[in-house]
Amino acid sequence: MIVLDRLTKRYGATTAVDQLSLTVPTGSICALVGASGCGKSTTLRLINRLIEPDGGRVLIDGTDAASLPAVALRRRIGYVIQSIGLFPHWSIARNIATVPELLGWPAGRIDARVDELLDLVGLDPAGYRARRPHELSGGQQQRVGVARALAADPDLLLMDEPFGALDPVTRDGLQAALIDIQARTGKTVIIVTHDIDEAIRLAALIAVLDQGRLIQHGSPREILAHPANGFVENFVGGPKLGLRLLQVTTVGERADYAASAEGEPIAAAAPLDAALARMVASGTDRLAVIDPAGRRGALSLADVVAP
Amino acid sequence: MNVARPAMPGALIRLAAKPAMWASLAFAAALTLLPYSAPLFHALFPELARPLYTRASFLDLALSHAGLVALASLVVVAAGVGTGVFVTRPAGRDFAGPVDTLTAVGQTFPPTAVLALAVPAIGYGGAPTVIALIVYGLLPVVSATIAGLGAVPSATLQAADGLGLSPGGRLAKVELPLAAPVILSGVRTSVILNIGTATIGSTVGALTLGSPIIEGLSGSNPAYVVQGAILVGLFAVATDLWFDELERALA
Numbered sequence: 001m002i003v004l005d006r007l008t009k010r011y012g013a014t015t016a017v018d019q020l021s022l023t024v025p026t027g028s029i030c031a032l033v034g035a036s037g038c039g040k041s042t043t044l045r046l047i048n049r050l051i052e053p054d055g056g057r058v059l060i061d062g063t064d065a066a067s068l069p070a071v072a073l074r075r076r077i078g079y080v081i082q083s084i085g086l087f088p089h090w091s092i093a094r095n096i097a098t099v100p101e102l103l104g105w106p107a108g109r110i111d112a113r114v115d116e117l118l119d120l121v122g123l124d125p126a127g128y129r130a131r132r133p134h135e136l137s138g139g140q141q142q143r144v145g146v147a148r149a150l151a152a153d154p155d156l157l158l159m160d161e162p163f164g165a166l167d168p169v170t171r172d173g174l175q176a177a178l179i180d181i182q183a184r185t186g187k188t189v190i191i192v193t194h195d196i197d198e199a200i201r202l203a204a205l206i207a208v209l210d211q212g213r214l215i216q217h218g219s220p221r222e223i224l225a226h227p228a229n230g231f232v233e234n235f236v237g238g239p240k241l242g243l244r245l246l247q248v249t250t251v252g253e254r255a256d257y258a259a260s261a262e263g264e265p266i267a268a269a270a271p272l273d274a275a276l277a278r279m280v281a282s283g284t285d286r287l288a289v290i291d292p293a294g295r296r297g298a299l300s301l302a303d304v305v306a307p
Numbered sequence: 308m309n310v311a312r313p314a315m316p317g318a319l320i321r322l323a324a325k326p327a328m329w330a331s332l333a334f335a336a337a338l339t340l341l342p343y344s345a346p347l348f349h350a351l352f353p354e355l356a357r358p359l360y361t362r363a364s365f366l367d368l369a370l371s372h373a374g375l376v377a378l379a380s381l382v383v384v385a386a387g388v389g390t391g392v393f394v395t396r397p398a399g400r401d402f403a404g405p406v407d408t409l410t411a412v413g414q415t416f417p418p419t420a421v422l423a424l425a426v427p428a429i430g431y432g433g434a435p436t437v438i439a440l441i442v443y444g445l446l447p448v449v450s451a452t453i454a455g456l457g458a459v460p461s462a463t464l465q466a467a468d469g470l471g472l473s474p475g476g477r478l479a480k481v482e483l484p485l486a487a488p489v490i491l492s493g494v495r496t497s498v499i500l501n502i503g504t505a506t507i508g509s510t511v512g513a514l515t516l517g518s519p520i521i522e523g524l525s526g527s528n529p530a531y532v533v534q535g536a537i538l539v540g541l542f543a544v545a546t547d548l549w550f551d552e553l554e555r556a557l558a
Contacts, residue, residue, distance in 0.1 A: 050468055074471035085466025089484050098470050148470070158469075 001026050001061060002047070002156060002188060008055035009042055009212075016042045018212035019056070024205060026061075026155075029182055029189040031199035034209035034235070040192045043209070044158050047190065048077045060156065075099050078149030078157035078187075082164045084141050086133035092118075092144055093129040099152040117147035120184070122177055139170035143177065150185070159191040163198065175201055196236050200224070200247055208232050221248040246273035246304070254304060255289040257297035265290035268297075272304055279304075327548035334541040341365050341534060348530045358530040360519040365538060371514040372542070375433055376505050379440035380498050387445050387497070388490060391452025392478065406449065414446040418504050422511050436508030436515070443504055444497040451493020455486030488557055495550040502543045506535070516542065 002024040009017040017039040024030040032040040045051045047058050049070040058065040065073055086095050093114045094101075100110045115125040121143040133141055142162060149157055162178075163171040179202060182189055193199055199206050200220045207217040208228075216228035224245050227233035237244060252268030263284070266275055268291035275287055285301035322328055342365065348358035393399040394406050418439040425435035459482050467477045483490075506517025516539045523531030 048469060050465075071471050071473050074469060076471075079466070079469035081462065081465055081469065083460075083462030083465070085460070085462035085464075085469075087463060087466070087481055088460075089481075098472075102471060102476070145466075 001059075002190065003059040004043070004047070004056070005059060006056040007043065007046055007053055007058065009039075009046060009051065010054050015212050017046065017053075020209075020212070020214050021056075022207055022214060022217060024188060024190060026188050027186045028204045029191060029202050030205040030207060031203035032190065032192045032207050032209060033194065033196060033199045036194060038209040039212035040194075040209050041160050042212075044160050044190060044192050047156075048074050048079060048158055050074075075102055075152060076154050076156075078154040080142075080145050080149045080157070080159040080162045082161040084138075084145045086141055086144060086148070088133050090133075091129065092123075092131050092133065092136070095133065095144060096148045096151050098148055103152055105152075113151060114147075117150060120150070120181055121147045123147075137170075139166055139174060142166065142174060146174075146178070146181070150181070150187070155188060157187045157189045159189065161192055161194070164193070164195070171198075178202060197244070197247075200244060206236075208235060219248075221245075224248055243273060246276060247271050251275050251287075251289055251299055252291055254306065255291075255297040255299045256303065257289075257295055259298040259300075260296060261286040261288040261298035263288050265296065266299070268292065275299055276301075276304055325548075325552060327545060327552050330541065330545035330548050334538070334545045337538055337541055338365050338369055341538070348534075352530045355528060355530055358528070360522070360531045360534050362522070363514060363518065365516075365534075368514060368516050368518055369538060369542065371433075372502075372505055372516045372539075375436055375508060375513060375515065376440065376498065376501050379437045379444060379501055379505075380494070382437075382441050383444040383448050383497055383501075384494055386441070387448025387493070388452050390445075391449050391456065391490075392483075395453060395456045396474070403453070407453075410446040410449045413442045416442065418443045419507055419510070422507065426511050431512035433508070433513045435511050436505060436513040439508070440501045440504060444501045447493045447496040447500070448490070449493075451496075452486065452490050455489030455493075456482055458489065459485045488554060491550070491554055491557060495547065495554070498550070499543055499547050502546060503539065506539055 004020055004022045007017055007020045008015065020039070020043060022030075032043060034040050042051065046053050047060075047065065049058075049065060052066075060077075086092075087098070093111075096114045096117055097110045100113060105113070114129065118125040118128055123140065123143055128136075128140075128144075133144070136144065145162070149159075163174050166174065175198060178189075181187075189202075191199075191202060204219060205217060206220055206223050208215045208223065208231075210231055216223060216232050218226075223232065223236055224241065227236060233241070249272045250268060251266055251270050251272060251274075254272065255268060263282070265288035266278060268289055278287055279285060279301060287299045289297045289299050291297075342359075345359040348355075352358045390406055390410075394403040421439035421442050422435050425438050429435055429438075463481060463485070464477070467481050472480065505513075505515050506520055508515045509517040509521040516535050519531040519535035520539075523529060523533075523535065
């Protein structure tokens with residue numbers, strides 16, 4: 001569990017992070033969102049002590065981060081940045097091996113770990129181990145960046161707009177990879193993003209920041225359904241609020257299991273926007289539904305748009 | 308022996324294909340053949356009674372010249388890279404401006420003036436020459452080190468810090484290797500500059516390839532000047548081409 005306790009950072013007269021308190025449960029993905037300059041990246045850098053706070057504490061599983069040497073602390077925390085920053089003079093394997101080498105792992109264990117991580121991020125170890133960073137596309141480089149951050153098996157992964165510089169298709173693939181990796185490894189992830197759709201897709205917990213203050217935090221659904229004020233409402237929704245609400249509600253929540261419909265059933269776990277897309281694509285206002293237990297039902301357009 | 312044989316010609320051919328090898332051979336040939344070139348210089352300069360420099364052997368001059376430059380360059384590399392590293396660290400950043408000015412002054416200060424000032428303090432010979440070469444050769448190395456370290460991408464540095472490299476580890480494993488080509492080009496400029504500059508050491512009694520040049524100038528003997536100039540020129544060209552090889556190997 002990561003606890004930020006009244007964390008404060010000032011630069012001259014401006015307060016970049018202002019008395020920020022937030023708890024991130026172990027094994028969940030938390031997104032820090034907000035406009036640029038809201039203090040979200042600063043908050044992330046306070047956690048691994050790339051910068052030191054002017055006030056407040058960071059507790060990692062109960063241990064005050066300030067009580068550990070900064071360098072040792074960072075080796076225990078994965079860190080991924082938007083500009084990736086692979087070491088251009090090292091092979092992909094050596095890049096991934098950075099932290100295990102710093103920790104003095106034996107060579108055999110490092111080799112096995114590098115292969116395991118390349119597999120995890122969807123790159124073929126035989127084909128990529130010996131390559132140089134400049135030979136890879138931006139998306140592949142960031143996959144390596146994620147592998148490098150996970151190399152020493154840290155419990156906490158910090159990601160600073162990790163997919164912000166990638167094209168939409170590549171970003172989509174990496175978001176899916178991250179969801180999969182997090183599900184398989186159970187890491188606690190804190191991700192900074194200005195892309196609310198990315199936050200909705202990835203995170204169980206969204207924290208909205210403005211001018212260094214935490215304005216609201218909660219599940220994507222809570223934030224979308226009950227924005228704390230006009231700022232949050234505007235930031236998370238605007239004209240697309242309705243469409244985003246469809247993303248965070250499942251078919252199963254709205255389906256009528258007493259009814260039935262024709263056609264290929266949609267999974268109850270699918271989000272409502274997928275159901276709506278299916279209706280539009282097939283020109284119908286009713287879909288058959290099936291839940292994991294095999295129970296059948298139906299979803300009508302009226303169920304989708306019901307408040 | 309039989310096993311090693313096929314590799315040998317290949318390595319030799321590769322070496323023979325390098326321009327640096329040819330320039331080095333030309334320098335060695337000039338050193339070897341010049342002592343026997345009296346008839347040639349008699350023909351070229353018929354008005355001179357003694358057209359071949361014989362006060363010291365050309366080989367001794369070349370060895371002493373190379374020794375002075377090597378000694379000065381060792382100090383220049385250690386001090387220059389060290390200074391460049393220091394002023395790019397958080398602790399030394401305030402010194403970047405003054406160091407920049409000082410090294411620039413060092414290079415605009417004429418080496419002859421350094422000699423003139425050093426001789427009364429430490430006497431004649433090689434020592435004042437080495438000091439002049441150090442002062443003169445520092446600027447290219449310091450500025451190349453600063454430029455090379457400054458060109459390391461900030462994303463790379465940010466990643467290095469974030470992953471938990473210590474400041475020293477970051478310097479040794481990431482910054483210096485990435486800056487090495489630029490630093491090497493500064494060292495190359497400095498060494499080549501000083502191969503030429505070392506010739507003036509002969510005005511204060513150091514034994515260098517400048518000795519025939521200085522004596523030829525003062526004694527109106529152009530043949531001596533030609534002999535010294537040919538050797539210094541070939542020495543500088545050969546060294547420069549070896550640096551070229553080194554830079555290519557590093558890239």
